[in-house]
Amino acid sequence: MKHLRTTLLGAALAAGTALPAFAQETQVIGVSIPAATHGWAGGMNFHAQEAIDRLEEVYPDLDFVLATASDPSKQVNDIEDMLATRNISALVVLPFESEPLTGPVKAVSDSGAWVTVVDRGLAQEGIEDLYVAGDNSGFGRVSGEYMTEALPDGGQIVALRGIPTTIDNERVEGFEQAIEGSGIEIIDMEHGNWNRDDSFTVMQDFLSKHDQIDAVWASDDDMAVGVLAAIEAAGRDDVQFVLGGAGMKEMIARTRDGDPMIPANVTYPPAMIATAIELTAVGLTSSAPVSGTFTIGSVLVTQDNAEDYYFEDSPF
Amino acid sequence: MKLDLHVLGPILALVVLVLVGAAMNSNFLSAANVTNVLSRSAFIGIIAVGMTFVITAGGLDLSVGSMAAFIAGLMIMVMNGLLPTMGPGWPLVGVGVGAALLAGLLAGFLNGFLVTTMRIEAFIVTLGTMGIYRSLVTWLADGGTLSLDFGMRTVIRPIYYNGILGISWPIIVFALVAIAGETIMRRGAFGRHAAAVGSNDQVARYSSVDVNRVRMLTYVFLGLLVGIATIMYVPRLGSASSSTGVLWELEAIAAVIIGGTMLKGGFGRVWGTVIGVLILSLIDNILNLTDGVSPYLNGAIQGVIIILAVILQRERKAEG
Amino acid sequence: MKLTLSGIDRSFGDVQVLFDVDLVLNPGEVHALIGENGAGKSTTMKIMSGYLAPTAGQVLLDDVPATFAGSQDAEGRGVVLIHQEFNLAEQLTVEQNVFLGHELRRGPFLDKRAMRARTQALLERLNCKVSPDARVRDISNPDKQMVEIAKALGREARVLVMDEPTAVLTEREAEVLFEQVDRLRAEGVAILFTSHKLDEVKRISDRVTVMRDGRVVAQATTAEMSEDDMATAMVGRDVSSLYPARTRPVGDEVVLAVRDLNVPGHATDVSFDLHRGEILGIAGLIGSGRTETMEGLVGLRTATGRIEMHGQQVRFDRPRAALAAGMAYLTEDRKxxxxxxxxxxxxxxxxxxxxxxxxxxxxxxxxxRALDRAIADFDIRAPHRKVEVGNLSGGNQQKLLLAKTMLADPEIVIIDEPTRGIDIGTKQQIYAFIHALVADGKSVIVISSEMQEVIGLADRVLVMRQGRVAGELTGDGIGEDRIVRLAMGLDGMRGAA
Incomplete structure (x- = not known):
């Protein structure tokens, strides 16, 4: 998938740079994303802003409106405002939740504007022109597969889940399917809400509750930070490693440097928002075929390939 | 003085929770678990002691969670920024601590100033500053996480994890703050004045109490305690982000109310607040230690217990 | 409708507060219920109007035994209690208050027109000129009293029970109220009211019931009882000498000199002296700026002017400063x-x-120890030491307030309405106490709306009108007629000391 994306973009960018020759009127692309309430979202915000800054230079005829929302209803308001007052030609949206956003996004689509949906699908199919999707069950599956490799004889693990959402459910299902029959047993699972403090607390309690924990699926690098601190504080050496996810740069660096506690990572790149914005810009300004669904798969990062996934400037 | 449900209620609830926890899991009463629960209670606990005074004086502060996140971010940035010149070590920790205390004092002063001198409703003022601090920390962290330099983290780590006689520093500081708070509330002129102001500010004014000064001091005191709580918090994970301290304000307020302080002011009880904080942390701890209850229901169980605690206390009001 | 209490007992826990109370309210009759604070008047009224149930005995409506499920039930049957503290929503309009909880509807909507018309009619019936659209917080106390009555009438009240309706009214305002009471009596409403002002009782009621210590001690037509008879029955002892005689002459030394005191919006160029051991009375209508002037003096309000204590200029920007200098102000609103x-x-x-x-x-x-002393010195009677002050009777609250003020050991005490809403026995004690203060060389300023009180207590009287000192009266010149003329602006004389 990554390859497809790169080639496509290459072609599109070539087309894009040729565009200013046409004296086109300025078009507005609205970008509506959740606010930076946790690390991954922070990274996503960073990449969105960065993509916009970059594309505004590349395409003088494009204007971008970025709105970050702290809850679904604010996001609905943002989108309604964009449609009503900014006369957007395209909307890039990472829906906070699928159901509440479906109606408003459909209204945008009905107005004739281009709609790109990122990461979280809408409740109704066929609204969007372009769907740039993360692969949540793939994320869980890759994590599970690594777990079975790392614990070939099976073992007892605990898992931390994110905020209760479809995303989290899909990841956990993918993970559970992947470890089925491997002899690995999830002895406990609680929500750490993609939050360092919450996961610290949950992990402390897991450590009190269970005398033997072979590994931890923290499922997210923010949660992995909390988990690691709790293990360190408890001085327990039964935990062999912690598998996080999403590719926070500090964690990637530790994997790269061979930290035995962080032997691997699974990507769920927040940069997918940048991809979506770029593809949308291309779609608006050229005739390149960018509609359809682009799934950005989750990739296993180990010491061997960690360098490729380390982004110095990203806050995440 | 006879003991009634009003006094016994929170203690009883705590005892019941401890018994339930001990029955559910044999590790519940282990030193490690007790230390964990008490240490993690310390942040909210230290803040809730200050909140008790604010609420007793008829005020409210919704900004403490954001304020803690902001101060944590600031403390980390100050230490990271001075690291090249001062080098890792206790002097730099001292500077960080000083910065946190100063920021807490100033933030409390700002809330107090807006409430007293500018005469704006405490709810609105602190709702505003809550948003401001939350945004500021997100901005400082550029949407991500502010992390303390790794070398510094090792130096500062003992503040959370070490202690004396096997009791960790957060527990010691929490205990000291609680004892000082309880003493001031019960036996200090300031505590009496805060209760008088919360009970009826006109009566306080006509009784030559400087109402604005008392109100202002409650906010400053709370700000200072937020600073202290932050000093305990930063060494734990060495980072701060926009998700730091989310909903701490509501947990602190809930603890205060469970403890028997009146939300409308006029009566405050610091020891009750301490019990309230412990009740809230224990619920989480027990739910984590046991199976069988869906984690989706944690919030519901907390909610039920908060409401029950308040009902228990009102029973007595109706009788008396 | 006739309401009868027959053999009513009432206990709170182990404490019996009413003993075998019999009382009959007849239609078209105004019945005064009098007694000292704590005599059982409030409990009796609450039983009448369904707020409390009797422990023993019966309430009868038109001679039929009635058991009220609560005050709502009693209101439904035409018995309405008007509380001493107004029970009005300050932010709502008169009309909204009159129909609060009983709004008229047309379909799902409020029938505003009908409610307005009815409110107008009710207010007209009471000869009250307040607009139905006025906000309650903007109208005067007597008007609020009228709105309360209109509200009661709007609920078809046939028995109206009023707890000290004149406590917050001036004498003139009370007179307006009584005119309306006369009118209601003529319409056949049964009315019961309580008051500490015996002249009012004499003026308005047809029948008097006197209670003491939870028992009815006297019951007669008003014509049969003199005010002295009433007072004696209430207190159980002779109270003809309400105001003590001076034991020590007023000193010459000026302890407080006020010059051109201005309190923006309330007082203009107020000047006076206060001597050692003097009781200075301040009279005037409510709204004449008496209270505000004194609040300005002690730093509770912004004020300008020159204040000297013992010849030294002082400046009080906050009450604490005044207190430190030895001047205390005791508010009129103890609650x-x-x-x-x-x-x-x-x-x-x-x-x-x-x-x-x-x-x-x-x-x-x-x-x-301080509380022990205060209880002894001020004769504060409380069921026990831990009692919430709100549960004390008005008289005991006032004594506690005095004790609180005196604890700071002020040299000059300003007492605003020293005996508002308290019984005659306690009044006597408070007057004696004020005299003890001046005998001790302290100086007292007494603000009072009760003419008799000012005349009985003060060595010298300042009369205020519209924020200014309208005149000063001394010695034999202090008289009801003079005070009224000055207060009303009927007299041109100024500062003839």
Missing amino acids: ARGLLLAKGMRENLTLQSLPDFTAFLIDERAED
């Missing part, structure tokens, strides 16, 4: 401004003087 009703006596007593009881921590034993 809203004087005492913390939900707190105990000890906390209230020492609130103003807390620094004196605090080294690092509050010395609770010293506080207890």
